[in-house]
Amino acid sequence: MAKLTEVRWHGRGGQGAKTASYVLAIASAEQGWEVQAFPEYGAERRGAPMRSYVRISDAPIRLRCAVQHPQIVIVLDDSLLKSENVTDGLEEGAVVIVNTSESPEEVRGKLDYQDVKLCTVDATAISLDTIGRNIPNTPMLGALAKVSDVVTVEGAQEAVRKQLGTHLRPEVLEANMQAISRAYEEVQVA
Amino acid sequence: MSDRVYAKDAGWKDMVAGGYIPQAGNAEEYSVAGWRIVHPVRDDDACIDCLFCWVYCPDNAVYVENESVIGLGFDLEHCKGCGICAAVCPKDCIKMEEGSMPAEDE
Amino acid sequence: MGVRQPLEGNNAVAEAMRQINPDVVAAYPITPSTEIVQTFAKFVADGLVDTNFVAVESEHSAMSACTAAAAAGGRVMNVTSANGLALMWEILYITASLRQPVVLTVVNRALSGNINIHCDHSDAMGARDAGWLQLFGEDAQEAYDNLFQAVAIAEREDVRLPVMSCLDGFLVSHSYELVEVEDDDALRDWVGPYKPRMPLLDINNPYTMGPLDLWDYYIEHKRSQWDAYPDAKQAVIEEGQRFGETFGRSYGLMECVELDDAELVVMAMGSTAGTCKDVVADLREQGVKAGLLKLRCFRPFPAPEIVEVLKGAKALAVLDRAASFGAATAPLFSETVSALYSHGVHAPALNIIYGLGGREIRPEDIVGVFDDLKAIAKSGQPSDPVKWIGVRE
Numbered sequence: 003m004a005k006l007t008e009v010r011w012h013g014r015g016g017q018g019a020k021t022a023s024y025v026l027a028i029a030s031a032e033q034g035w036e037v038q039a040f041p042e043y044g045a046e047r048r049g050a051p052m053r054s055y056v057r058i059s060d061a062p063i064r065l066r067c068a069v070q071h072p073q074i075v076i077v078l079d080d081s082l083l084k085s086e087n088v089t090d091g092l093e094e095g096a097v098v099i100v101n102t103s104e105s106p107e108e109v110r111g112k113l114d115y116q117d118v119k120l121c122t123v124d125a126t127a128i129s130l131d132t133i134g135r136n137i138p139n140t141p142m143l144g145a146l147a148k149v150s151d152v153v154t155v156e157g158a159q160e161a162v163r164k165q166l167g168t169h170l171r172p173e174v175l176e177a178n179m180q181a182i183s184r185a186y187e188e189v190q191v192a
Numbered sequence: 193m194s195d196r197v198y199a200k201d202a203g204w205k206d207m208v209a210g211g212y213i214p215q216a217g218n219a220e221e222y223s224v225a226g227w228r229i230v231h232p233v234r235d236d237d238a239c240i241d242c243l244f245c246w247v248y249c250p251d252n253a254v255y256v257e258n259e260s261v262i263g264l265g266f267d268l269e270h271c272k273g274c275g276i277c278a279a280v281c282p283k284d285c286i287k288m289e290e291g292s293m294p295a296e297d298e
Numbered sequence: 299m300g301v302r303q304p305l306e307g308n309n310a311v312a313e314a315m316r317q318i319n320p321d322v323v324a325a326y327p328i329t330p331s332t333e334i335v336q337t338f339a340k341f342v343a344d345g346l347v348d349t350n351f352v353a354v355e356s357e358h359s360a361m362s363a364c365t366a367a368a369a370a371g372g373r374v375m376n377v378t379s380a381n382g383l384a385l386m387w388e389i390l391y392i393t394a395s396l397r398q399p400v401v402l403t404v405v406n407r408a409l410s411g412n413i414n415i416h417c418d419h420s421d422a423m424g425a426r427d428a429g430w431l432q433l434f435g436e437d438a439q440e441a442y443d444n445l446f447q448a449v450a451i452a453e454r455e456d457v458r459l460p461v462m463s464c465l466d467g468f469l470v471s472h473s474y475e476l477v478e479v480e481d482d483d484a485l486r487d488w489v490g491p492y493k494p495r496m497p498l499l500d501i502n503n504p505y506t507m508g509p510l511d512l513w514d515y516y517i518e519h520k521r522s523q524w525d526a527y528p529d530a531k532q533a534v535i536e537e538g539q540r541f542g543e544t545f546g547r548s549y550g551l552m553e554c555v556e557l558d559d560a561e562l563v564v565m566a567m568g569s570t571a572g573t574c575k576d577v578v579a580d581l582r583e584q585g586v587k588a589g590l591l592k593l594r595c596f597r598p599f600p601a602p603e604i605v606e607v608l609k610g611a612k613a614l615a616v617l618d619r620a621a622s623f624g625a626a627t628a629p630l631f632s633e634t635v636s637a638l639y640s641h642g643v644h645a646p647a648l649n650i651i652y653g654l655g656g657r658e659i660r661p662e663d664i665v666g667v668f669d670d671l672k673a674i675a676k677s678g679q680p681s682d683p684v685k686w687i688g689v690r691e
C-alpha cells in the first residue's frame with residue numbers, strides 16, 4: 003500500500019492557506035514525495051472561511067477530489083473553530099495544529115471530535131514579532147515540521163525561498179525563515 | 193466559365209482542402225449583367241472628369257484611362273445597376289436608363 | 299533530460315506555450331484559464347518569446363484574429379474556458395472549415411446559467427461538432443505534453459485542422475503537482491519549424507479563401523472535410539508514439555486500464571479517470587474484474603478502436619461530465635453506444651451524468667457505479683439508461 007498523507011488547511015481568504023499548501027507541496031516534493039496541492043475555490047472573498055488541501059505520497063497521486071479524511075489539519079485562525087467544523091472527517095490519531103494563543107487543553111474543549119493529537123502555536127504573535135504583520139501561514143509550516151515527517155524546517159524554509167523569494171524583500175524573506183524556526187521551537191503538543 | 197474555377201460537375205475529391213478556390217480574383221469571370229434592371233449612361237459632354245463615379249462604384253465597373261472616364265463608358269459585365277454613380281455625379285450627367293442594356297445592344 | 303518540478307496546471311500550460319514560442323496569440327482571459335494568458339503575456343513582455351500577443355476585446359475577436367493570423371501563415375495559439383469558448387462558437391467552425399491549424403487550450407468549466415466557474419465538460423462538448431480535434435488531459439503532465447502534440451498534429455500536412463487541448467478547470471488548472479518539464483531545445487526540435495500551407499501572405503501565389511459557397515459546391519467541401527478526420531486520427535496515434543520515443547511518455551487515442559479481461563468497465567474523460575484508476579486498483583484487489591477506458595481523443599471519435607476494447611465487457615458505464623439537454627443520453631454515452639451498436643456489440647450500458655458545475659466525484663461514487671454495473675451485468679439493460687449521481691434528491 004502506498005503511504006499517503008493528506009493535509010487540510012483551514013483559513014480565511016487572504017491569510018495564505020493556498021500559498022501555504024503550495025509551499026508545503028514544494029517542500030515535500032524536494033524531499034522526494036509525490037505531491038498534489040489545491041485550494042477549494044468558492045466565491046473568492048477576503049475573510050471568508052476557505053480550505054486548501056495537500057496530498058503527499060510515495061506513489062503517484064491519481065485521486066481528484068477534496069481530502070475527506072486528513073491525517074493532518076492546520077487551522078490558521080482560531081476564530082474558525084466556532085464557524086467551521088475543523089475535525090470534519092478526522093479519524094483517531096489525526097494531528098490538528100491550531101494557530102492560537104491558547105493552550106492545547108483550552109482548545110480541545112472547542113473541538114467536536116477530540117480523539118486527536120492537538121498542537122497549538124501562536125503563529126500570529128510569531129509573525130508579528132518577526133515579519134511585523136499577521137501572516138501566520140509560513141510559521142505554521144515550522145509547527146508542522148515538528149509533528150510530521152512530510153516536511154522539515156529546512157525543507158519548509160527552502161520552499162518558502164523558492165515560492166516567495168522573488169516577491170518578498172530580502173529582510174522580509176529572512177523574517178519568514180525566523181518565523182518558521184520559532185514556530186518549530188514553540189509549538190506545544192498535548 | 194474558365195479553368196479558374198471548378199468544373200460544374202467537380203466531385204468532392206476534386207475540392208482543394210479548406211474550400212479554397214485555387215486562384216484569386218475569379219469574380220471577374222462572373223457576369224452580373226443579368227442582375228440589372230437599369231443601366232448607367234453618361235453624357236460625356238457634360239462630364240468634368242471628377243472621377244467620383246469611378247471612386248464610388250462598388251463593383252469597379254467604371255472604365256478609366258489616364259485619369260479620365262470620358263468616352264469610355266461602363267463595364268456592363270460587372271455593373272449591377274445600383275445607381276451610385278448617378279447619385280454622386282455633381283454634374284448630374286449620369287442617368288440610369290430602363291433595361292439591363294442600352295437599346296442598341298438588346 | 300526533463301526536470302520534475304512542482305507546477306500549477308495553468309503554469310504548466312503557459313510553460314509549454316513559452317517553449318512552443320508561437321507567432322501569434324490573441325487571447326481574452328477568463329476563469330479558470332486566466333493564469334495561462336496572464337503568465338504567457340508576462341513571457342511576451344519579458345522578451346522570452348517572439349510571439350505577437352494581440353489583446354482583443356472578446357473571445358469572438360480572439361478566435362477571429364487567431365484564424366486570420368493562421369491563414370496569413372503563422373503558428374497560432376489561444377486559451378479559453380466555458381462562456382469564452384461559447385462566444386468563439388461561430389468562428390470555431392470557420393477555423394476548422396478553412397483547415398487552419400490553430401491550437402486552443404480549453405480549461406473546462408461549466409457554461410452559464412446559472413453562473414458557475416467550476417469544472418464540467420459542457421463547454422468542450424458544445425463545440426464537439428465544430429470540426430476541431432479534441433484531446434482531454436487527465437493531469438498537469440498530460441496537459442503539458444498534449445500541447446506539443448496538439449501543435450504537431452494540427453500542422454501535419456495530412457491533417458491541417460485546429461486542435462483543442464482540454465484540461466479540467468480548478469481540478470487540474472489550479473492543482474500543484476509534479477510536472478516533468480522537458481528541455482526547450484529538445485521540445486522545439488520535436489515540434490519542428492512551421493511550414494504553412496498556402497499562406498495568404500504568399501503574395502506570389504494568390505488564391506481565394508472563404509468565398510460564398512452555395513448549394514452548388516458547399517456540400518462537396520463538407521464531404522471533403524469529413525474525409526480529413528480518419529487521417530487526423532492516425533496522426534494522433536503517430537504523434538503520441540513519436541512523443542514517447544523522444545520523451546518517454548507515450549500517448550494514444552485512449553488509455554486502457556485492466557481492460558484485457560475486464561467484465562465491468564467504466565469509461566471517462568479528464569481528471570475523473572485518475573480517481574477511477576484508484577478504484578479499479580482497489581476492486582481488482584478484491585477480485586472484481588473491473589476496468590477503465592480513459593478516452594483521450596474525443597475528436598476524431600475513435601469508434602472502431604473503442605469497440606475493439608469494449609466488446610468483451612459484460613456491462614459498461616459511460617461517465618459524462620456534461621448533459622445534452624433534450625437528448626436521450628449525454629454525448630460521450632451516445633457516441634460510444636452508437637459505435638458499439640453499429641459494430642454489432644450490444645453490452646448493457648449505463649450513462650452516468652456527474653460532476654456538473656464542479657460537484658465532487660469521490661472514489662465511493664465510482665464504487666457505486668461499479669455496484670450498478672454488477673447488477674446490470676446480471677439483469678441486462680436498465681429501463682432508464684441515464685443515471686445522475688452526486689445530486690441531492
